[in-house]
Amino acid sequence: MRLSANLPPSPLDAGLRGLSTVADHSVLWTGIAAGMALRGGRARRAAVRGILSVAGASALANGVLKPLFPRRRPPAGTPEFADRRGLPAPRSSSFPSGHSASAAAFATGVALEYPAAGLALAPLAAAVGYSRVHTGVHWPSDVAVGLAAGSAVALAGRRWWAVRDTEPATLGPDRAAQPLPDGDGLVVFVNPGSGEGDDDVRTEVESALPKAAVVEFDADRDFAAQVDETITARSPQALGVCGGDGTVVTVAAAAVRHGLPLAVFPGGTLNHFARDTGVGDVASTAAAITDGTAELVDLGTIRIDDAREAAFVNTASLGGYPDSVRLRERWQSRLGKWPAAALAMARVLAEATPLAVTLDGTGHSIWMLFVGNGHYTPADQVPMSRPAIHHGTLDVRYLPADRRFSRLRLIAAALTGTLGSSSTYVQRNVPTLSVHVTGDAVALATDGEVVADGRRFEFRSAPQQIVLYRATDPGN
Numbered sequence: 001m002r003l004s005a006n007l008p009p010s011p012l013d014a015g016l017r018g019l020s021t022v023a024d025h026s027v028l029w030t031g032i033a034a035g036m037a038l039r040g041g042r043a044r045r046a047a048v049r050g051i052l053s054v055a056g057a058s059a060l061a062n063g064v065l066k067p068l069f070p071r072r073r074p075p076a077g078t079p080e081f082a083d084r085r086g087l088p089a090p091r092s093s094s095f096p097s098g099h100s101a102s103a104a105a106f107a108t109g110v111a112l113e114y115p116a117a118g119l120a121l122a123p124l125a126a127a128v129g130y131s132r133v134h135t136g137v138h139w140p141s142d143v144a145v146g147l148a149a150g151s152a153v154a155l156a157g158r159r160w161w162a163v164r165d166t167e168p169a170t171l172g173p174d175r176a177a178q179p180l181p182d183g184d185g186l187v188v189f190v191n192p193g194s195g196e197g198d199d200d201v202r203t204e205v206e207s208a209l210p211k212a213a214v215v216e217f218d219a220d221r222d223f224a225a226q227v228d229e230t231i232t233a234r235s236p237q238a239l240g241v242c243g244g245d246g247t248v249v250t251v252a253a254a255a256v257r258h259g260l261p262l263a264v265f266p267g268g269t270l271n272h273f274a275r276d277t278g279v280g281d282v283a284s285t286a287a288a289i290t291d292g293t294a295e296l297v298d299l300g301t302i303r304i305d306d307a308r309e310a311a312f313v314n315t316a317s318l319g320g321y322p323d324s325v326r327l328r329e330r331w332q333s334r335l336g337k338w339p340a341a342a343l344a345m346a347r348v349l350a351e352a353t354p355l356a357v358t359l360d361g362t363g364h365s366i367w368m369l370f371v372g373n374g375h376y377t378p379a380d381q382v383p384m385s386r387p388a389i390h391h392g393t394l395d396v397r398y399l400p401a402d403r404r405f406s407r408l409r410l411i412a413a414a415l416t417g418t419l420g421s422s423s424t425y426v427q428r429n430v431p432t433l434s435v436h437v438t439g440d441a442v443a444l445a446t447d448g449e450v451v452a453d454g455r456r457f458e459f460r461s462a463p464q465q466i467v468l469y470r471a472t473d474p475g476n
Contacts (some may be wrong), residue, residue, distance in 0.1 A: 001133065001139065005136070007134075012134075013134070016130070016131040016134045017131070017135055019131050020131040020134075020137075023099050023102070023103065024099075026054050026106075029050065029051065029054050029103070029106040030051065032106075032121070033050055033051045033106075034047075042113060042114050042166070045113045045114075046111075046113035046114035046117055046118070047110070049154075050109035050110040050154075051106070051109075052109065052157065052161075053105035053106060053153055053154035053157055054106050054109070054150075056105065056153040056154075056157065057101040057102055057104070057105035057149060057150040057153040057154070058101065058102055058105075060101065060153055061096050061098040061101040061102075061146060061149055061150075062098050065096055065145075065149065066096070066098070067093070069093065069095050069096075071095035071139075072094060073089050073094045073138070074094070074138065090137060094137075094138055095139075095141070095145065096143075096145040096146040096149055097129065097138045097143045097147075099132050099146070100128065100129040100132060100138075100150065101149045101153075103124075103129055104125055104148070104149075104150030105151065105153050105154045106125065107121040107122050107124070107125040108151045108154035108155060112154065112155075113164070129147055130143070160414075160417045162377070162381050162384040162385070164384045164385050167387075168277055168278025169276045169278070169374065169386050169387055169389050170387065170390065171295040171296060171389060171390050172296030172297060174293070174294070175294045175295060177292045177294040177469060178237050178292055180209075180211075180212075180237060180238060180290065181211075182209055182290070183208075183209025183212030183240075183286070184212075185211075185236055185238060186209060186212040186213070186236060186237065186239070186240050186289060187212070187213045187215055187230060187234055187236040187239055188205060188209075188241065188242055188263070188265070189215050189226075189227060189240065189241050189242070189243070189247070189251050190202050190241075190243065190267070191216075191217050191223075191241075191243035191244070191247040191267065191268075192216055192219075193219055194246075194247055194267050194268040194269070201242055202214065202267065204265075204282045204283075205240070205265050205286070208282055208283060208286035209289065213236070215230055217247070223250045224250050224253070224254065227251055227254040231254065231260075237260070238255075238260055238261045238263060238289070238469070239251055239255045239260050239263070240262070240264070240265065240289075241262070241264055242265040242266075242267040243267045243268055244267065244268020244270065244271065244448070245270065245272050245313065245314055245447040246447050246448055246449040247267075247268065248264055248273050248274070248313055249273075249311055249312055249313045249314075249446065249447045252299065252466055256311075256462070256465045260467075261294055261469060262466055262467060262468050263279075263285055263288075263289055263468075263469040264279050264285070264468065264469075265279075265282055266279075270448075272314045273313045273447075276374075276385075278470060279469070281471075284471040285470070287471055288470055288472075293470065293471060294467050294468055294470060295467075295470050296390060296464035296465075296467060297313075297390060297465075297466040297468045298390055298391070298393075298462065298463050298464060298465065299311055299312075299313065299462040299465045300312040300313070300316060300371070300394065300446075300459065300460075301459075301461075301462050302316060302444065302446070302457055302459050302460075303458040304444065304452050304454040304456070304457055305454045305456050308452060310444070310446055311446070312371075312373055312446035313373055313466075314447050314448075315371065315372050315373065315447065316371045316444065316447075317368065317369060317444075318355065318357075318435065318437070318442055318443070318444060318457070319352075319355055319366065319369055319399075320348045320352050320368050323344075324344040324347075327343075328344040352367060354366060354402075355367070355369075355442060356438040356439060357435055357437050358434075358436045358438070359398070359433065359434070360433060361434070364400060364402060365400065365401040366400055366401055367400075367401045367410070369396075369397075369435065370395075370397040370398065371397075371433060371459050372386070372395035372396075372397075373389065373395075373461065374386050374390070374391070375387060375388045375389075375393060375395055376395040379420065379427050380419055380420020380425075380427070381419055381420070383395065390464055391463070392463030392464070393429045393430065394430055394431065394432070394460075395427070396427070396428050396430055396433055397425070397426065397427045398426050400424055400426060403424055409424045410422070410424040410425070431460070431461050432458070432460045433459040434456075434457075435457040435458075435459070436455065436457075437454075437456070437457075440455075441453040441454050441455050442455070
């Protein structure tokens with residue numbers, strides 16, 4: 001404190017005073033988070049994690065530690081120090097620094113999802129912490145403990161919300177595919193309604209593969225029928241798809257059915273399959289098509305009521321999620337997709353009733369069933385990443401409703417980060433799963449779309465059935 005007080009006056013004084021002020025009530029971090037959220041993707045996830053970390057750190061510092069460890073604020077010191085400070089002395093306990101806790105929490109939370117952005121924010125967070133000493137409102141130890149507490153809260157948040165792995169999944173063995181220079185012999189199916197940036201992706205595909213034929217789906221007709229008609233008419237050597245996951249699975253299933261390799265170009269809102277398999281970059285996928293480099297990927301299949309077949313490249317589910325998808329589709333034209341999705345899920349969870357089912361012949365009452373194509377992690381939390389899609393396994397998770405106070409126990413386990421040890425959360429990896437619903441038919445959702453209603457579902461992994469064009473050194 002003496003060293004800081006004895007520093008000669010400089011323009012730095014006003015800058016640190018302004019920085020300390022703008023960090024009040026986390027205004028600085030909220031503004032940065034808003035700007036990051038507008039960029040979408042990893043930046044948006046980092047912003048959300050950062051702000052949630054700030055909320056937790058602020059609650060810990062101001063609601064718990066300050067009342068438990070009261071400490072007086074530093075004295076004004078020399079007249080020069082008092083003049084430079086220019087900040088009203090807070091009346092709360094000096095220990096620890098809430099500003100420092102929030103600064104460290106935001107920078108650490110962002111770094112977990114977006115390391116480069118977190119590294120860029122670290123000096124700013126440190127400057128906010130030092131500004132509290134420079135302006136005389138905190139002892140250095142207040143700042144040190146605040147920084148440590150904020151970082152600890154952000155790191156502890158991984159227990160409730162796992163960090164998504166940015167590395168692509170490992171796929172099956174390499175498989176030589178037909179080289180198609182400039183996309184000659186490739187038919188790319190485009191869904192113009194998939195995502196906001198699909199036109200940009202389509203333009204990039206047409207530029208990188210000028211000889212590829214681009215076919216736009218007619219939204220009023222069945223997509224699978226259009227793919228089969230085009231294959232019959234054009235006899236392509238490979239299929240491509242530009243759209244979201246719901247569109248990808250339609251073309252992927254057709255590629256497997258006709259024995260053709262597949263190229264995926266992310267043109268949807270989330271693009272889980274493209275991200276997980278490492279084909280998010282148009283240029284690298286175009287190079288793989290030209291060179292004929294491909295790898296094998298599993299496909300999930302479902303037989304519904306012993307009659308209809310469906311497929312999924314990411315996930316399938318029964319229970320509350322399909323119902324929320326239908327409500328979202330009904331409301332999103334008026335509310336927008338994300339507000340409609342949030343309201344739909346809240347309504348479904350409030351009104352949810354258990355499903356009576358048999359799983360592989362054993363009776364259960366469940367709230368929801370999740371079936372993933374491949375291996376998802378973490379096993380004891382909400383699945384976030386998919387490290388492998390080539391072992392011929394399904395990742396099955398369900399929420400039992402036949403435990404006493406199951407809903408309350410599930411909520412408590414989620415809040416305490418103990419889902420993995422709770423009897424209200426079951427996870428296992430299997431090659432097949434037989435589900436028989438007792439009572440009325442229920443909705444099945446695959447890759448974010450409701451595809452059918454039924455009472456009997458046979459889930460199966462089709463190992464390494466998709467021949468996917470992928471560069472030898474894929475990136476996200």
